[in-house]
Amino acid sequence: MGTLFTTVRDTLRYKGREGQWLWVLHRISGLGILFYLILHVYDMSLAYFNVPVHEQMIALFKTPLFSVLELALAVLLIFHAVNGVRVALLDLRPELWAKQQLATRLALIITVVIAAPTIIIMIIYTINAHLGPVATTIAR
Amino acid sequence: MKVHLKIKRFNPEKDKKPYWGEYDIEADESDRVLDALQTVKWTIDGALNFRRSCAHGICGSDAMRINGRNALACKLLIRDAVHNGAITVEPILGLPLIKDLIVDMEPFFAHYRAVMPFLVNNNEPGERERLQSQEQRARYDDGTKCILCACCTTSCPSFWARGEYVGPAAIVQAHRFIFDSRDEGAADRLEVLVEPDGVWRCRTVFNCTEVCPRDIQVTKLIGEVKQALVTGKID
Amino acid sequence: MTTAGSTAVKDAGMYKRSTRPAPPPRNNFERAAWMYMRYSGLVLVFLALSHWGLQHIFNSVQDLTLQSTVNRWGVTGQVANFQIWFWRAYYGLLLGLAMLHGLNGLRQVAYDYMHFRPLYWGFMGLSTLLIIAVSVAGIAALLLGVNIAAAGGAVVR
């Protein structure tokens, strides 16, 4: 893995600003989403090829552990999308470069603005499913 | 004021791996970090090694990592560098370490040479200067300020990962000529930069722009080169 | 030599060179890949986020059943109506764009860290095969619909 180790070490050692950390996150989130996507498409294809296994996997996705992973995935996807737009826009319109500091902050803010309600809704769904009426009462 | 300096030391003839050297010195708050290093060298340990020459940010010798971030030691004042009375100084990343704060600059200059950093124009120039409008001159001004200090290239995560990446400094140099109205070598330079280790390695991290001691908008210039490759136009 | 100051010689096109065409670069793959990442990313924002919203916000994973899939995909052997074609196109596009985007992203990461050429090519070869296989299976399932026969009648039409 050649320079993976040194790069990770250097990235931790070097005191970069937001740009550096957004890049790290973008990379990790991209890989995370890809991993999930492969799993997910495989699972969905089983709806034709092997329905019983498909159903077992759906059941698996409903367990608490996967509910937590799903939350993480939501944040990663939202972040990756928002930050991806930032990068794409900056790359395709160099004249926007002067505003990069603003763009980084905006990306973080938008991520939070979208992710926060998403997570809350998802948490409520999960609690509902696992704890049933109690949560439903609270939610009301 | 009293300053506590933590300097990453390494002597290839003695040490197996780098270690921290710690020094307490007296310095003026308007002194440069370079002055502090000189004080250590001249009064505490003459064996401390670092490059320096002009001492005012114009020759590009003394790029180093001060408090974790690249800077020219001669352009950072003590008062801006001390945190809780201390300053940490380490060599720049991504280039082979030789001794103390000195790294091997050869790979850096090899990338510089790779982008044909010189005017290409085979037309007979005539007896007087080639004409250039003020706007055309302004178009590539930013890149001409570069002092090849390597602050940018050695702050770039893509460069840490792949030393083969030409790096922001070389792209800035290429930009300086690609956008010079007198130049005709853009095609050849773009041939180099379109390669996988050319501009595409740049992931828009902005570390480079943030540390350039000459305030060059490095990422923007890289972006303009990417645009030249994408649109096929240089304007 | 005495030259009088500023006798302007602004004949037409004196400074001309404003928009020179850059040459078509020889190695176009990296450039195409780079542009693809940007443009597909912009499209994916809508597709991936809307999909996520549908599956995880408006509906919950917890409510996911074979029925909800049948509602969009139809069942094996069924003649596709407009709705089913719409979902086929939507998911097909999402799947294709995302997989290719992800694959190229993975390639970039691998290119950064795997300097030993055979390792890089081996890793990318396997990854590409896996991703193609999964994508083909996914698209096949999308076109063929939910195999209701194998579901043991669990699904109510």
Place this chain on the structure above:
Amino acid sequence: MAQYHQFDALVVGAGGSGLMAALYASKSVNTAVISKLYPTRSHTGAAQGGIAAALGNMEPDKWEWHAYDTVKGGDFLSDQDAVDVLCQEAVEAVIDLEHMGLPFDRTPDGKISQRRFGGHSNNETKKPVMRACHAADRTGHMILQTLYQQCIKNNVRFFDEFQMVDMIIVDGVCRGIVAVELNTGELHVFHSKAVMLATGGFGKVWKITSNAHSLTGDGPAIILRKNLPLEDMEFYQFHPTGIYKMGILLSEAARGEGAVFINDKGERFMERYAPTMKDLASRDVCSRSIYKEVRAGNGIGGKDYVYLDFRPDRINKYFEADGSPRRVDAEYIETRLPDIIEFVRVYMGIDPIVEPVPIQPTAHYAMGGIPTDLDARVLADETGKVVEGLYAAGEAACVSVHGANRLGTNSLVDIVVFGRRGGIRMAEYCQQAQFQPISQESHTRAEAILNGIRNSTGAESPGQIRKELQMHMDEHVGVFRTREKLEIALEEIRSLKERYKKIKIDDKGMRWNTDLMEAWELGCLLDLAEATAVSGLAREESRGGHYREDFPNRDDVNFLKHTMVWTDNHITYKPVHIGRYQPTERKY
């Protein structure tokens, strides 16, 4: 053991002069450049204001006017044949640089832009003339970069971070040099037909200086040790505008754009000292005037500095007072002097657009150096005999175009004009000369010297000696000199030289031993300081940069001649080449 290399021509030093020479020499012969710094780190890159050439792009100008200004600036000590070459070829050289790609600023009609500079005038009206071609205030940087770029284009062979420590001169013929590869500490013998020394200045002899740490005069010092003379060493220029206490230069371009000196009373005092050129009088005049103000108690707060004022509203006020129609605004000043303004902001923490800047004269430029003829060939003595195969150019050399005081922007002209002439001449020589044999032992002298320092077990610290040397030089061999001061300085330098024999360094290693190299360089500084003081003591008159309070007048009867100083401190003299311009009183 030393490694061995052979090249037709060797250039030592990769500043403007070295690169220019290398570029031209490498066109026809096998050439290598040896430099203790990466070429782009050379101090040519620090030059700010501009390079003079009578292009006449902005207003009428003639090279003859440039020549006269140069001779007058040099207080009539310049060799006028050399000055003619300088000023005539300046035009060609600047155009040459432009063709190489140098990004000069432009006039509205697309030509090279020019600005005013100290001492440059329209000879008819006596008013300042726009002669300095410039690229913002980074002209030297652009020259250095452009020349390096061209060297890369032409595949010039570089040995970067190799430091010359000895020269091989046998039977009066230069046959190569010995250098240390800094990275390994190994010695390398470079065998050649011709060598050019382009090692730059030696400002580090003083404490307050605009010069780089690396400017330690290695070339001239080695020349002295080879029993060859140095010329006009007493003429050292103190630039009037160094940042207070640091010495970082604020180019004369600031005054070219309209900045003025003011004292504690807010007076524009240069009006009194130079009624016509005022703040653009030559540098020696300005530096002395500043110190005269300080002595009269007019320094800011009674201290030893004055203000350089380039607040736009003030500049406009002075333009108005001078009857000039020009006006400036903050934006204009920022685009014309970006680096200078940044220096002030970074290093002084004040904004020159709103506050005046504390400045003090700073040691800047060596008019003297290795004597050469018009083709940059090194002279062996006062009779004009040349050392075969040896060339010198740039600040290390003294063709004597600058005489007793250099005009601003003339050094950059000097390095390109004589660098080029030297390079061409050297190549011609190499084409007909043969390699002269060198001994297997060529490097042993250098080895012994370096090992001597490395293993010395004395108690003296080189850092301390350097500090004391610089202190004495600032105090006694500065802008104002007297017999007593110079004698004190000499005594001190000699005792420091004794102490230098007993130094001890901390780093005993081979690789990148800057401790060792700095100690070696200190030896050069000591030798050059001594040569400067000795020459100054002998010249009992005031001329240009050399001002003796005990002999305040110029004495053309006894001292219209060049000093040649030798390693044993004896002095010989050489006549000045007078041409069209007879010495007259110098007034600005």
